[in-house]
Amino acid sequence: MTAPTVDAPPPEPCLPKRRGVELVLLTAAVLISVCGYAAVGLTKDASVPADAASYGAGLGLLALLAHLAVRVRAPYADPLLLPIAVLLNGIGLVLIFRLDLETPHDAAAPTQLVWSTFGVALFIAVVVLLRDHRVLRGYGYLSVAAALCLMIVPILFPAVNGAKIWIRLGGLSIQPGEFAKVLLAVFFAAYLAVNHHALSYTGRRIWGLQLPTMRVFAPILAIWLISVCVLILERDLGTSLLFFGLFIIMLYVATGRGSWIAIGMVMAAFGAFAVGNLEPHVRSRVDDWLHPFASIAAGEGAGQIAQSLFAFSAGGVLGTGLGMGHSILIGFAAKSDFILATAGEELGLAGLCALFLLYALIVERGYRAGLALRDPFGRLLAIGLASILAIQVFVIAGGVMGLIPLTGMAMPFLAQGGSSLVTNWVIVALLIRVSDSARRPHPEAVEPGVVVPVVEAAS
Amino acid sequence: MTRCIRRAAACCLLLLIALLGNAARVQVVQADSLDTNQANRRPVITRYGQPRGNILVDGKAVTGSKDTGEQLRFERAYRDGPLYAPVTGYASQTYGTALVENAEDGILSGEDARLAPFPLWNELTRTQEPGGDVATTIKARVQEAAYYGLDGRRGAVAAVEPSTGRILALVSSPSYDPGQISGTGPRAAGNWAKLNRLSSRPMLDRAIRETYPPGSAFKIVTAAAALESGAVSDIDEDTGTPDPYILPGTSTELPNEAEGCANATLSYAIEASCNTVLAGLGVRVGLGGMAGTARKFGFNDSGLRIPSAVARSNFDTDMSEDQLALSSIGQFNTTATPLQMAMVSAAVANGGVLMRPHLIDRTLDHNGATIRRTEDSTYSRVMDDSTAEQLQQMMAAVVTEGTGSNAAIPGATVGGKTGTAQNGLHNSGTPYAWFISWAQADDAARPAVAVAVVVEDASAHRADISGGGFAAPIAKAVMEAALED
Numbered sequence: 001m002t003a004p005t006v007d008a009p010p011p012e013p014c015l016p017k018r019r020g021v022e023l024v025l026l027t028a029a030v031l032i033s034v035c036g037y038a039a040v041g042l043t044k045d046a047s048v049p050a051d052a053a054s055y056g057a058g059l060g061l062l063a064l065l066a067h068l069a070v071r072v073r074a075p076y077a078d079p080l081l082l083p084i085a086v087l088l089n090g091i092g093l094v095l096i097f098r099l100d101l102e103t104p105h106d107a108a109a110p111t112q113l114v115w116s117t118f119g120v121a122l123f124i125a126v127v128v129l130l131r132d133h134r135v136l137r138g139y140g141y142l143s144v145a146a147a148l149c150l151m152i153v154p155i156l157f158p159a160v161n162g163a164k165i166w167i168r169l170g171g172l173s174i175q176p177g178e179f180a181k182v183l184l185a186v187f188f189a190a191y192l193a194v195n196h197h198a199l200s201y202t203g204r205r206i207w208g209l210q211l212p213t214m215r216v217f218a219p220i221l222a223i224w225l226i227s228v229c230v231l232i233l234e235r236d237l238g239t240s241l242l243f244f245g246l247f248i249i250m251l252y253v254a255t256g257r258g259s260w261i262a263i264g265m266v267m268a269a270f271g272a273f274a275v276g277n278l279e280p281h282v283r284s285r286v287d288d289w290l291h292p293f294a295s296i297a298a299g300e301g302a303g304q305i306a307q308s309l310f311a312f313s314a315g316g317v318l319g320t321g322l323g324m325g326h327s328i329l330i331g332f333a334a335k336s337d338f339i340l341a342t343a344g345e346e347l348g349l350a351g352l353c354a355l356f357l358l359y360a361l362i363v364e365r366g367y368r369a370g371l372a373l374r375d376p377f378g379r380l381l382a383i384g385l386a387s388i389l390a391i392q393v394f395v396i397a398g399g400v401m402g403l404i405p406l407t408g409m410a411m412p413f414l415a416q417g418g419s420s421l422v423t424n425w426v427i428v429a430l431l432i433r434v435s436d437s438a439r440r441p442h443p444e445a446v447e448p449g450v451v452v453p454v455v456e457a458a459s
Numbered sequence: 460m461t462r463c464i465r466r467a468a469a470c471c472l473l474l475l476i477a478l479l480g481n482a483a484r485v486q487v488v489q490a491d492s493l494d495t496n497q498a499n500r501r502p503v504i505t506r507y508g509q510p511r512g513n514i515l516v517d518g519k520a521v522t523g524s525k526d527t528g529e530q531l532r533f534e535r536a537y538r539d540g541p542l543y544a545p546v547t548g549y550a551s552q553t554y555g556t557a558l559v560e561n562a563e564d565g566i567l568s569g570e571d572a573r574l575a576p577f578p579l580w581n582e583l584t585r586t587q588e589p590g591g592d593v594a595t596t597i598k599a600r601v602q603e604a605a606y607y608g609l610d611g612r613r614g615a616v617a618a619v620e621p622s623t624g625r626i627l628a629l630v631s632s633p634s635y636d637p638g639q640i641s642g643t644g645p646r647a648a649g650n651w652a653k654l655n656r657l658s659s660r661p662m663l664d665r666a667i668r669e670t671y672p673p674g675s676a677f678k679i680v681t682a683a684a685a686l687e688s689g690a691v692s693d694i695d696e697d698t699g700t701p702d703p704y705i706l707p708g709t710s711t712e713l714p715n716e717a718e719g720c721a722n723a724t725l726s727y728a729i730e731a732s733c734n735t736v737l738a739g740l741g742v743r744v745g746l747g748g749m750a751g752t753a754r755k756f757g758f759n760d761s762g763l764r765i766p767s768a769v770a771r772s773n774f775d776t777d778m779s780e781d782q783l784a785l786s787s788i789g790q791f792n793t794t795a796t797p798l799q800m801a802m803v804s805a806a807v808a809n810g811g812v813l814m815r816p817h818l819i820d821r822t823l824d825h826n827g828a829t830i831r832r833t834e835d836s837t838y839s840r841v842m843d844d845s846t847a848e849q850l851q852q853m854m855a856a857v858v859t860e861g862t863g864s865n866a867a868i869p870g871a872t873v874g875g876k877t878g879t880a881q882n883g884l885h886n887s888g889t890p891y892a893w894f895i896s897w898a899q900a901d902d903a904a905r906p907a908v909a910v911a912v913v914v915e916d917a918s919a920h921r922a923d924i925s926g927g928g929f930a931a932p933i934a935k936a937v938m939e940a941a942l943e944d
Contacts, residue, residue, distance in 0.1 A: 196460075249467050249470075252463055252466075252467065253460060253463045253464055253467055254460070256460065256462070256463045293496070293498070296496070296497065296498040301498055302496075302498035302499065306496075306498060309485055309489075309493055310493055310494075310496065310498075310499045310501065312482070312485045312486050312493075313485055313486055313489060313490040313493035313494055314490075314493075314494060314499075314501050315486055316486055316487070316490055317486065317487060326500070326501055326504055329500055329501075344482070344485075344486065348486065349482055349483060349486040349487060352482050352486070353479055353482065356475060356478050356479060356482070357475075360471075360472075360475045363471050364468070364471075367464060367467070367468045367471070370464050371461060371464055371465075376460070379460060379464070383464055383467060386471075387467070387471070390471045390474060391474075393478075394474040394477070394478060397478050398477070398478065398481065401478075401481050401482060401485050402481070402485065403477065403478070403481040
């Protein structure tokens with residue numbers, strides 16, 4: 001796991017852009033989604049849905065526009081990011097449409113389609129308008145202020161399902177906390193890029209641990225604490241876990257100090273213990289995780305986690321097939337937090353592994369861009385954004401599959417929920433931007449000790 | 460920084476491996492225990508996700524399936540529910556299954572492995588075959604005759620074909636419509652509660668699940684034991700029994716309802732239904748002989764299945780002589796299901812060979828191909844041909860000259876035996892009216908049907924309850940229907 005820190009050879013003059021590959025993959029992604037849509041129709045009504053073609057055309061058009069934006073504005077961007085995002089979004093739409101068939105009075109797919117369009121539009125806007133990710137460096141404090149505002153606003157609104165994370169505007173309900181993730185990542189990247197040396201090499205040592213000076217460390221700690229407090233007030237455990245993980249990873253990457261991990265773990269343990277004892281809401285989540293079948297033994301029927309596990313196990317290796325499962329038994333959160341259970345039941349272990357690997361590929365591509373970039377801000381931003389996705393996927397997938405306690409969080413791109421979808425499209429847009437910069441053949445300046453991207457072998 | 464990024468990436472890889480490993484754990488390793496968890500509704504949803512196979516009478520379905528469009532999609536429906544309830548039982552999404560619906564549930568629901576052409580393939584793909592059908596031995600015309608004969612009065616009818624053991628009719632009255640409790644929700648729950656609350660107990664299958672004192676109808680068993688044991692060698696010889704008969708070891712007198720029973724012959728005693736003669740013969744045969752013969756007829760067999768379990772008919776195997784005397788005329792602790800009494804009649808009609816009663820003729824897959832046929836089998840050899848012949852003569856005389864004249868059918872030989880069983884302590888309850896009989900068309904080689912009818916009508920006058928008056932006309936209608944085929 002150690003990397004050579006030799007001075008890099010001059011980069012290859014002509015790195016392939018791979019936009020053609022992206023287009024082919026996009027076509028495949030759209031086709032897979034349309035096939036899934038058709039499969040649901042064939043299973044449920046023994047006929048291909050009448051609007052299958054228009055669904056394909058719509059998704060294809062969105063993909064094409066996004067592709068064109070990338071082709072024009074970020075020609076060197078990683079060719080995998082956009083197709084995977086389109087595929088995940090397409091599969092998510094199919095799954096939600098499939099669940100809508102069980103709840104005719106409550107259709108979520110059309111809304112999700114609108115949000116998808118909005119997400120892609122935002123993606124295009126970011127790719128087109130943000131010429132260089134380093135522009136964001138100057139907005140660190142602005143974004144953290146915005147993030148805190150976004151997190152505080154929902155406290156004024158009524159709680160939904162025990163969590164105060166929504167604001168309602170007319171018919172729309174928005175989760176501002178979702179957007180705050182990206183803003184916070186931008187802030188952390190900007191702040192740490194400037195201060196990482198100060199954080200690493202100043203301050204006193206206690207018990208062999210290098211502690212940073214308070215002057216540098218205080219702002220970060222303050223902002224982090226404020227955000228965690230807000231989250232506890234809003235009872236949104238998942239997001240607080242995400243911020244925490246993001247904070248630790250970025251701090252570690254910026255400073256290179258393992259002590260951060262240790263301190264983080266101690267803080268996490270303390271925080272978890274405190275919250276677990278103060279919050280009955282959190283406590284019950286932990287109990288559900290430890291004893292998912294307790295409600296059955298008590299004669300109250302299966303709880304959400306038990307129902308979710310039943311769905312996954314019913315899928316087995318190959319799945320029941322789209323439209324043949326009964327994941328709707330999970331109840332009201334089947335389309336949002338538990339969307340993965342539908343994938344697990346109807347696509348089986350095979351489909352689930354494929355989905356996990358798709359997410360892993362996005363994360364890997366983000367990390368790869370981070371490795372190849374030369375400016376600390378860009379590196380930290382890439383790592384931060386990729387880590388947001390990684391942590392989100394782990395926390396929610398682990399939660400619905402009984403690996404860790406369940407925390408309310410949306411499966412990126414799959415789950416019902418406009419805010420999450422749009423946010424993830426912005427994350428992908430930013431990753432496209434940094435990967436374009438990373439793979440661009442004429443770097444402006446090479447920092448010492450930074451590895452220049454290794455040219456991929458043409459496959 | 461680069462090294463840290465690589466390490467962070469390695470952490471993400473660990474998270475991925477944890478997710479993949481956990482997915483395999485839930486979906487493969489623990490799958491079986493999760494799939495069979497009692498709270499997992501999937502097996503139930505699968506079960507009701509397809510129409511249930513049908514129960515056939517005369518090759519026509521008396522059941523159906525109703526598509527409710529709800530989560531448990533197909534609900535059991537019944538054509539002529541009350542008529543066939545004692546045969547079909549119920550198949551309820553809330554309360555489970557009973558009788559044939561229960562005994563052949565695997566075939567009807569499609570879960571039976573024999574329905575699948577390639578069982579291993581079905582295991583792998585987790586598919587379920589369409590439900591198969593169950594053809595019963597019931598004859599609609601006979602069943603209807605019995606049901607409308609009882610006409611809502613409390614009672615039961617069992618009819619079997621003596622030479623095969625095929626059950627031609629099983630009726631319990633008052634009946635209920637099993638379709639009322641097929642589904643889920645308040646309607647089914649309300650109906651269930653109401654049916655269980657009613658004092659008439661419509662859900663009790665009186666034909667095979669209720670036992671009654673058989674009264675004088677049991678005298679056929681006693682007569683068979685007397686002839687088999689040699690206690691009586693000639694049915695037209697005086698038996699030398701006094702009237703009234705003093706129960707052995709007591710000073711209790713046993714009276715007769717009939718005239719001319721003192722020292723009567725066995726044939727007259729059966730014809731006129733003399734208590735004294737048969738009580739005395741029972742004592743003379745002895746406990747061992749009586750219990751042995753009763754056992755051959757099917758009494759004391761708690762393992763009888765048709766394929767549903769039949770309640771155990773009882774003849775005590777440990778009692779004093781006075782109790783034996785009373786038991787021998789179908790009182791004391793002697794009890795019988797209507798099916799058991801039909802078996803008694805059938806054994807006599809079939810020359811002493813009792814065929815095992817059965818209700819299922821064959822099971823079919825959804826294409827109509829036979830999966831399993833029920834072969835006729837012998838339950839026991841109860842008595843010699845000669846004994847059976849003598850009993851047939853005596854039973855025929857009951858109809859031609861005795862208490863069973865209401866059952867006579869022109870163009871057929873009918874043998875019968877009436878019974879009026881005391882009910883309750885000191886005969887305080889309404890007695891039950893019994894009639895057991897068999898019929899053979901004059902041009903037929905063997906008897907077509909053996910019937911047992913019991914009527915327990917609490918609303919009737921006590922004096923009017925007699926096997927001949929109440930039960931014999933019903934038996935006659937049932938036999939006529941059976942003879943028509």
